[in-house]
Amino acid sequence: MNPATALAAVLVDELARCGLTDVVLAPGSRSTPLALAVHADSRIRLHVRVDERSASFLAVGLARRGGRPVALICTSGTAAVNFHPAVVEAHESGVPLLVLTADRPPELRDTGASQTVDQVKLYGTAVRWFSEVGVPEERPGQVAYWRSLTCRAYQRALGPCDPGPVHLNVAFREPLVPDGDESWCEPLERDGKGPWVRARTAAPATALHLPPTRRGVLVVGDGATGTRRYVAAAGMAGWPVLSEPSGGARYGDHAVSAYHFLLGTPEFAGAHRPDVVVTLGRPSLSKPLLNWIGQAGEHIVVAADMTRWPDPTRSATQVVQTVEIPVAAGDDAWLRSWRRAETAARDAIDGVMDASGLSEPRLARDLAGMLPDGSLLFSGSSMPVRDLDQAMRPRRGLRIMANRGAAGIDGVVSSAMGAALAHPGPSYALMGDLTFLHDQNGLLLGPREPRPDLCLVVVNNDGGGIFSLLPQAALRDPFERIFGTAHGVDLGHVAAATGTPYTFVDEPGGLERAVRGEGVRLVEVRTDRESNAVLHTTMRDTAHAAVLATLS
Structure with a gap:
């Protein structure tokens, strides 16, 4: 057996023994040994994505909802660089991620070899731990090293006190595909179940007792x-x-x-x-x-x-x-x-929203209120999560998630896909048009890929709506070009390009019917940025007056 195949087989086997159930793969040549090993292991559910950024955020969504590490694999070069935004999000939000970047061997680095960049500590301080695995060699002791290293990486990603991303850089020399020879200098397989190394969780900390x-x-x-x-x-x-x-x-x-x-x-x-x-x-x-x-x-x-x-x-x-x-x-x-102030403010802003037609805050409120118990709602990190925060009534039975670690708009479609794949019930996502367009490749699903039950609700105000609520809105001359960023994209055409079922909603009563269905589907709601800014001001002023009345 060639060393690349041996290392990949042992590493994947040990990950499965540790408890790994999902792997996301962005295909490439140098990662061939890992891809073949994962594909051959029935204990692992494989997800393949052609866009590395989409793949990495899919892994973030899977790990965020599942609560345990998900492995993310790519080839060498800029493929690994495209993982960086998702690694940062996982770092900031404590999402357990195992990033396995295939690499060229040392003799090809700094030589101008194709698809070769410096991948050593590529993600800097945005990982909990990094290890340069080393080029595999056929000599005794390698299997124990590989299995021990894999256990350490999995446990460090898992936590339990500080979960987050771990980066293993795995250099492979050719040949990268099995050569038909099954011999090796020491046993590659092992008996028994469970991981090679069992990590024990520390005892619970003593609680601080507050005075009454x-x-x-x-x-x-x-x-x-x-x-x-x-x-x-x-x-x-x-x-x-x-x-x-x-x-x-x-x-x-x-x-x-x-x-x-x-x-x-x-x-x-x-x-x-x-x-x-x-x-x-x-x-x-x-x-x-x-x-x-x-x-x-x-x-x-x-x-x-x-x-x-x-x-x-x-x-x-x-x-x-x-x-x-x-x-x-x-x-x-x-x-x-x-409670008195809550009731007054709640009634005030509900009254404003009810009179507003199909506004962005009302959409957030109504969507969160109508979803069935046991649902997952994945929110975009710009205006949608803020609209939920200000407009959503208290309720049970709804799980809400968002990429709030770094709070970027990138990768939300893919993260929602991943979270939906890990969620046992129906899933929904609420996001803005720029967020959706930034990750429209998240809709690229091959015919053999696991498909979630996910309804994507996209608020289309033709640009960056959050800036209309910020001081930048007063800069009338440059505002529209450098902050508003109107795009004019027909979201129905985007959905058609990927074969995604599409529904357009233009009045409040149509939302509940539009989100029904199964599988991946897209619902577009058109709004106006300037009207939305006025509505938020009205909500604030009306609520403040109502709260003041409770103090008199």
Whole structure:
């Protein structure tokens, strides 16, 4: 057996023993040994994508929803470079990813050889661990090295305290295809089940016990874990729960869904300075919320990894791995005040949206409200997730995810595809037109590829709608060209090019019917950027007036 085939067979076998179930492959020549080994292993589900960037974000979606490492394979050269945005997203959001980049052997590097770039530590500090595997050789001891290295890479990606991407650079000399000779200097196969090396999880950390207080708030951002326990504890303590859509805690009697408007009202924010704020995950969507957190007497950040914790406001007073929220004596005036303002703001913005026709905030609200229990909703990271944050009512039974680690618009179609492939129920995605067009190659699915049940809802305002809500909108002369970026693309034609079923919606009542169906499908909703900016201003002003009325 040639060394390239031997290494690939051992590496893939050990990954499957560790628990790997999905591999995403961007085809190429130098990665042939790995591709053949994965294709031959019935324990692994293979996904093939011709676009490396689409492939890498598909892997991010699979790993984000599945909660365990997904392997990502490519050939040498710029193919590996095209993985970089997805690796950065996985790094920032703690998604377990195993990046296996095939490479040329050392004697071909720095010689002008085709498809040869410097891949050593290609992703810099955006990976949890890097290893140059080394060119395989037929000599005793290689199998133990390969299996041990594979286990370490898998476990480091998995965490458990700090999951994220791991990069193995695998150099292969030719021949790259099996040569028919099965002999090797030591056994390549092994008996038994399970991984070569078993990593043991450290004992749970001692919890921080907070002193009892009624004036506390639980804030839940993207990527939060253990939310059910904390939401239940906050409920017992009489605390309001302020959860971003992808935080997974916007449900129950204590959920305050209009916090963006409440805390954007200075009089309310000033009258509701908390004794303590406990944050889970990475809150990042609402500037009023982030400004208000800094006013807390105590700000407890809960983070599994004590070397990396989210604190964009630099207001954390303590960082802990776990915290106990005690029940406090006293009346519920604090919670009632939040609920009263929540009801007033909610009614105000719902009234504005109901009178707005098919607006972007209404689309986000109505879509999140109508999806069946057990659904997944994958959101774009620009306006859609902010519209969900400001407009979505509390509800149970809906899993919301987004690429909020680096919060870029790239790879959302592919990430949604991956998440849908890992989700056991129906899946949906909400994104803007630029986000969709940026990753339209995510619709390229070969006839033999696993196909998810995913409805892509695309808000088409012919450009970058979020900029109309930013100070750049005042720059009237250059605005449209360098920020608005109108494209004029017919999304129906894009769908037709890939054979994707397409529906156009132009009135609110048509949305629920349009999203029905099975398989991959596209729903387009046309909106206007300037009207959307006016609507957001009206929602803010109406909500602020309603909140002020609760304080009188």
